[in-house]
Amino acid sequence: MDKKTADIILVEDNRHDAELTIRALQKSRIANSLLHLKDGEEALDFFFCRGAFSKRSITDFPKVVLLDIKMPKLDGIEVLRQLKENATTRIIPVVLLTSSKEEKDIVEGYQLGVNSYIVKPVDFEGFQKAVADLGLYWLLMNQVPNYI
Amino acid sequence: MTSDKKAQILIVDDNTRNIFSLEQMLSRSDRGFTRATNGKEALKVALNKELDLILLDVQMPVMDGFEVAQILKTNRRTRDVPIIFVSAEKKERESVVKGFEEGAIDYLYKPLDPVITEAKVSALLQQYIQQKELAEKNIALEKYALLINNSADLICTLNGGTLKFEEVNNSVNDVLGYSREEIKGSSLLFYLHEEDKDNVQRIRQERKEKFSFETRVWTKNRTIRLLNWNVVGRDGRWFANARDITGVKEAEEIKSYLAAVVKQSNEAIYLHDAAGRIISWNKGAETIYGFTEDEALKMKIWNIVPEHLLAEAQQVVNNILKGSAVQSVETTRITKKGQIIDVLFSASVLLDTSNNLQSIAITERDITQEKRAAEKIMSLNSDLQKNALKIEETNRELERALSAANQANKELESFSYSVSHDLRAPLRALNGYSQMLEEDFQQTLDEEGRRLLSNIRYNAKRMGMLIDDLLAFSRMGRKEIQRSPVNMREMISEVLNELDDSMTHHAKIDIKELPPAYADRALLRQVWTNLISNALKYSGKAASPRVTIGCLENNTAPGPSPTCEENANLTTTSEYIYFVRDNGVGFNMEYAGKLFGVFQRLHSDEEFEGTGVGLAIVQRVIARHGGRVWAEATPGKGATFYFSLPRILIEEK
Numbered sequence: 111m112d113k114k115t116a117d118i119i120l121v122e123d124n125r126h127d128a129e130l131t132i133r134a135l136q137k138s139r140i141a142n143s144l145l146h147l148k149d150g151e152e153a154l155d156f157f158f159c160r161g162a163f164s165k166r167s168i169t170d171f172p173k174v175v176l177l178d179i180k181m182p183k184l185d186g187i188e189v190l191r192q193l194k195e196n197a198t199t200r201i202i203p204v205v206l207l208t209s210s211k212e213e214k215d216i217v218e219g220y221q222l223g224v225n226s227y228i229v230k231p232v233d234f235e236g237f238q239k240a241v242a243d244l245g246l247y248w249l250l251m252n253q254v255p256n257y258i
Numbered sequence: 259m260t261s262d263k264k265a266q267i268l269i270v271d272d273n274t275r276n277i278f279s280l281e282q283m284l285s286r287s288d289r290g291f292t293r294a295t296n297g298k299e300a301l302k303v304a305l306n307k308e309l310d311l312i313l314l315d316v317q318m319p320v321m322d323g324f325e326v327a328q329i330l331k332t333n334r335r336t337r338d339v340p341i342i343f344v345s346a347e348k349k350e351r352e353s354v355v356k357g358f359e360e361g362a363i364d365y366l367y368k369p370l371d372p373v374i375t376e377a378k379v380s381a382l383l384q385q386y387i388q389q390k391e392l393a394e395k396n397i398a399l400e401k402y403a404l405l406i407n408n409s410a411d412l413i414c415t416l417n418g419g420t421l422k423f424e425e426v427n428n429s430v431n432d433v434l435g436y437s438r439e440e441i442k443g444s445s446l447l448f449y450l451h452e453e454d455k456d457n458v459q460r461i462r463q464e465r466k467e468k469f470s471f472e473t474r475v476w477t478k479n480r481t482i483r484l485l486n487w488n489v490v491g492r493d494g495r496w497f498a499n500a501r502d503i504t505g506v507k508e509a510e511e512i513k514s515y516l517a518a519v520v521k522q523s524n525e526a527i528y529l530h531d532a533a534g535r536i537i538s539w540n541k542g543a544e545t546i547y548g549f550t551e552d553e554a555l556k557m558k559i560w561n562i563v564p565e566h567l568l569a570e571a572q573q574v575v576n577n578i579l580k581g582s583a584v585q586s587v588e589t590t591r592i593t594k595k596g597q598i599i600d601v602l603f604s605a606s607v608l609l610d611t612s613n614n615l616q617s618i619a620i621t622e623r624d625i626t627q628e629k630r631a632a633e634k635i636m637s638l639n640s641d642l643q644k645n646a647l648k649i650e651e652t653n654r655e656l657e658r659a660l661s662a663a664n665q666a667n668k669e670l671e672s673f674s675y676s677v678s679h680d681l682r683a684p685l686r687a688l689n690g691y692s693q694m695l696e697e698d699f700q701q702t703l704d705e706e707g708r709r710l711l712s713n714i715r716y717n718a719k720r721m722g723m724l725i726d727d728l729l730a731f732s733r734m735g736r737k738e739i740q741r742s743p744v745n746m747r748e749m750i751s752e753v754l755n756e757l758d759d760s761m762t763h764h765a766k767i768d769i770k771e772l773p774p775a776y777a778d779r780a781l782l783r784q785v786w787t788n789l790i791s792n793a794l795k796y797s798g799k800a801a802s803p804r805v806t807i808g809c810l811e812n813n814t815a816p817g818p819s820p821t822c823e824e825n826a827n828l829t830t831t832s833e834y835i836y837f838v839r840d841n842g843v844g845f846n847m848e849y850a851g852k853l854f855g856v857f858q859r860l861h862s863d864e865e866f867e868g869t870g871v872g873l874a875i876v877q878r879v880i881a882r883h884g885g886r887v888w889a890e891a892t893p894g895k896g897a898t899f900y901f902s903l904p905r906i907l908i909e910e911k
Binding site for chain 2: 124126127129130133179180208209230231232233234235237
């Protein structure tokens, strides 16, 4: 992993879902700066500059994190919790991506301070639209503090 | 002196010839003779025998007639016995006559003249006998006087006309409080109670010889006494005895009251003698034992004692005879019908005035019912305890079941969680890659290739819908119901707004009056959404689709069999029945039973899209609200779906 940071961090264990997501973002021409992390552990290593990412600075914030919930070992909710508990990483916008409409996940996500939440539709068109809208919003529309 | 008794004459003469001639002279059937030939002998006879006359010879050796007479006159027993001195010389008389002035005394001179002798003897005898009789009468009168004056009864004589007291005894003081002097000369009428005066006057006028009556009289200190009079009426005079029976009367009243109490008592009260023979038997005993008084009086108490208690009962009788009383002891007895009854037994010995055993008095109270009740309460209590234990056990079982259910629920939750994530991801990939294929290889794919890809995508999408609906259905079962008042009209408007325009735009939707419900908003909304979208869907092909939404006001809808057993006992009057009616394709009622099953459909997916979960959700939600769902339809003419909600839940709010 040589990439220090990117505008979009995609944390997704399912490579097909990842490919579809990236394709959707590419279609909207906002996937130029995207880093795909394969699971929660890798995500935490990245954000807290550990292991392979020990050389990066914690303040190299991405513009948005797309975080899948259901992942092996460390799930998205746990990653979210650690990000939001840390005073430095707390301000990173996180969007939860999930296949489920489980109310439990939605509620827990918002309680932990997630910035947005989208359910991945089964049909690709709907999925593509949702991802594209999301990417545009966070990359182009959202005004973040200057120090980011 | 009675006539059948002979007059006893003692003849004293030292010459037996003289005695003999006197006896002959005086001999009569009513006279008996005793002889004495000297003074000493005469005294002996006089002291030992009751004599009525002594003929005493004056000239006798050792002790002459005067000396004998003097001794006789000093003795109380003999001093009144008349003496006739028999003397030879007249001159002797002067010297001694003085000494015998008192008491009957006379003289005869020898030679004795039979006529004079007989005359003197019979005169003296008669006089003495009369005197003796009088004395005896006096003694008798004195006795009577004593009796009368010491009688507790008021004894008196009254004037039979005026009823004035003439003679009264001392007890007048005790009875009426007046002295004899005060009462004498006053009329009985003065003392009588007003209400008794007429009666006494009437009795007086009857002039009976012997009669009795009772009167109330006023005493001197103005108290009322009750007197019982026994009167002999003779010569215009009442000889009356009045007994104060005030106390007796009171005692009698108390006695008769007590007798009534005993007789009417619900308790068995009876007496038996030392041998156990029953000698009295009251109504309570008749009731408790079933033996009549007549029957009981021929029985012994052993007849009403259960066999195993006979020895004990005998012991009790023995103890009572020794003077110990038994107070309220629980025991059992046996009735005429052979029923064993529980009684509270008390017994004591009854003695007469001279402490002789009269009988044993028994009272028994039938406590069978009380005991049964107490036993019942005890057994109920123990049942309750058992039940409590059972309930605890049941609770534990329920807790176990609940925790098992919770466990199952958790498993189900994690299962559905997995399903929602894991099953959808491959579908999404399937769908996405098909689309990518279509996009990226447009030039190389021909029409057929695109059609096949489209079918792949359609099926992936459809499987996604099935999974979504299945998860939704599973959530319905798990979600806790949170009731709140629901305005049904508003809710239906919201539902209609959310439904796809393509479904609603050309249908005529008629919403009737809808009473509010008390239900879980989200779940009920799902029900309306499913029913209304079904109605729109299945009437969508009709010439002019019409959907009517309403509620049956008086609940007179035909009562179908409840779709959920736990609600089967609900009466139709306690619920509101809502319905959604359409004029669509309807269905054959033969398959109505399949309507509400999961994934059960009556139409092909090509005719009408759907997964077969909507009505299952409706059924599940309504059942969880305590209601029922059912449907009526005619193929080609439309269907009506009903669901009921218990009114009590609605009015609870």
